[in-house]
Amino acid sequence: MTKWTEWDAPKERWLLTERERGGWPRSLLFELCTRIVFPTVLVMSVYLLLAGHNDAGGGFSGGLVAGLAFVLRYLAGGSAELAAVRALRPPVLIGSGMSIAVITALVPAAFGAPILSTALWTVTLPLVGTFKIATSLFLDIGVYLLIIGVVLDLLRTLGTGIEQGGLDS
């Protein structure tokens, strides 16, 4: 019988892990699953972004889902996994998201409408059919990019903290 103060101490490892040279505990199963799921999650995030106008979702949720996809990759393999997306530098993502949102906000002023007003377009594509686009979608895209940037920034900063200091202790 353990002391009651010890009841929440972990008793065993949940997954078999192997330590890499870098010191990052590595689980093959986790890594494999993550890699398989990763593209699907990204597609899901884009779906949420586009569907937000009529169903649950939106730029914020979509961005978070995409961000969580990167979080999964990171948890599975450390920053080596994230090297795959090194081209997406977080400050650039945050900046372009912000820029897209602000430009979307200002463009209506050029057409004599108040800023941030929405226009509706109805587009008919062959084979695909007719659908409606609201210009506020671009604002949502800006939010989406910015959120991804923020999550990646978290991984970059807090994550490197773990790798440099946390694992040793």
Next chain:
Amino acid sequence: MLVAIVAHFAVAAALPAIAKRWGRNVFYVAALIPAASLVFALNRLGGVLAGAAPEESLAWAPGIGLEISLRMDPLALLMIVLVSGVGALVLCYSARYAKPGGEGITRESVLLLVFAGAMLGLVLADDIFSLYLFWELTTVCSFLLVGGRGLTPAIRRSATQALLVTGFGGLAMLLGLILLGTAAGTYRISEIIAHPPGGAVTSVAVVLVLVGALTKSAQVPFHPWLPAAMVAPTPVSAYLHAAAMVKAGVYLVARFAPGFSDLAAWWVPVVVLGLWTMLLGGVRALREHDLKRLLAFGTVSQLGFLMVLVGSGGFVTALAGATLILAHGLFKSALFLTVGVLDKATGTRDIRELSGVGRRWPVLTGFVVLAAASMAGFPPLLGFVGKETAFTAFGSGGARDTIVLVCLVLGSALTFAYSLRFVVGGFGTPQGKTPIAATWPGQGLVVPMAIPATAGLVCAFAVPWLEPLLAGYADAYPGHGYHLALWHGFTVPLGLSALVVLGGYLVHRHVQRAGLPDVRWPKYADAQAGYRAAVRGLDALARRVTGRLQVGSLPVYLGVILLTAIVVPGAGLLAGVDSPGPLRLWDSPMQVPIAVLVLVATATVLVARRRLTAVLLTGVIGYGIGALFLVDGGPDLALAQFLVESLTLVVFVFVLRRLPERFVRDDRPPGKKARWTKAVIAIAGGVFVAGLAMIVSASRDGLPDVSREYIERAEPSAGASNVVNAIIVDFRAFDTVGEIAVLAVAATGAASLILGAHRARRRPERDETEEVTG
């Protein structure tokens, strides 16, 4: 007009691409835009002079009454001649001044063009918010241009001083302008001046506006930033610190003077500080050996002169002010560009080293003499016309006018002396000194300098044709009948001018022979020491306040937040408490198991010993709340809650790696008192939030009007069947943009802090290894 301003920014955005191909010739491309703006503005000259000032306005947020409105009246047009005309010249000059393939070309060309656009907007703006926006844009550009790439501490200090002083003034000005606008009931500048408000508030507002103008135009006691900013490249100094930016303060005073020049709160500070600045700048200029710093103190002095003229009101005074604004822009930019030419040709700007340049290049020297003579107020140049008019304006014989006149004559004599010092020191050949080695800097540098120098001469003779423009501004005051001219006959002002020339010559001779007596200012009168003391004091205050408030203990922060939340809204809740009405146990049976789960998790958190356990249990609570949202029919809210909860968990885990595994170390149990305090605060907080939730939700009957409107309008006006999304991206889109801006700033700030902490932690380790290996 708006198109012209936007064109500056748009082309500035394209300049980096052009600079890659064309190198330093990119400045010529940039020069096209101010040149085109100038042509465009002069094209409107007829209409402007006829009294029909072209106006444009763009209501970009009509819901809250915000618009950009522009207005081109004679004063604005006069300033455009300086801003865009000198801007184009300086950009052309930079194309030859910059080193081919130098590193700063892209940066400097972009910033100069953005600055030109901001300055154009500043002089055209007719509402106080646009004015403030462009005003601060010029401040920021100035900081970046003065700071350059921030290579030395001196440069960084100078740039920071310029930013802090003018930024402080800008904020004071904004406050003053808002007070004025509120008192007048309109934010249009032209309307405020046409119907100036009265009362004590106006006096306060006017003083605040003046603080902005005085800091920007480097008046005593804010002047030291301008000479310090001379670390900037010469073209930048010629444009920002002679022709354009420092004129912004003069412009602001000129703009508001027709409405407020009768107020004592307006004219006393303007006239007293202006005269003081004029004399102080003149004396300091005589002391300098660096030609550029000499010119900088000369600018300070001349700006004081301009302040007195445009600020004190009256037709002739305003006419003199307008004439001298033009004259000063022309001769001072020419002289600054001359310093750049000398610097390029000889490698020095020091009077004690320069010698023989005048004999070698007589034509160049001729242009310099033209510009310097205009500065000295020597006939037949535009500076002379302006100075004569100024002397006439204050020649009424009244006590106030006479005091001002005496100071102006003294200041002008000093101006004559330092103009002479500039020409003789920079271009003369002292006896027994070998001429300095020099290489011809090329036409590309001399022509942009020669144009404004010659313009001072041409304008003086063309003054009858120029007068409608200058008088167009002065017409805001009653009393006409004075005309600008080179020759008015043998009058008192002419006699005073002769006195100025004689006095200036004697001062110069004395300074050259004996030097100035070295007067040590008492400490409290030294403006630079005052600036340093102010900055140090602010730092100390900030440290003390931060030390008191940010004690670094998370429980203390949480306790303060909770107690505030309990006391402030809690008192209001008790004051207007309503019985919550009949309570239901649940709306849907699904709520019961979820609530039980949340309660169990909450109870377990309390007994958790390890941080990780507590974090996971908090996660359970969060997911439970999300599930409750789902049951209540808020899928959007639930989705966001689940996602944020997941992300928070991960972030928690990241952070936990840095913290001890357990909350409490077994060998150091916490005190009983602290535990009880925490428990009481926590329980009170919980009870308060629960009570608040019950009372608030009970007091709500049916949908509020806002919600009903949102639901009705989501489909027709936002094109969205998801009302939540319609609110986020359409109805309250302004909030969304604000929120993501906050998010971006917070993320960037957090990243900087964390990365900075890593660097700080790694540095000592590296030092150790260096010590070991070294």
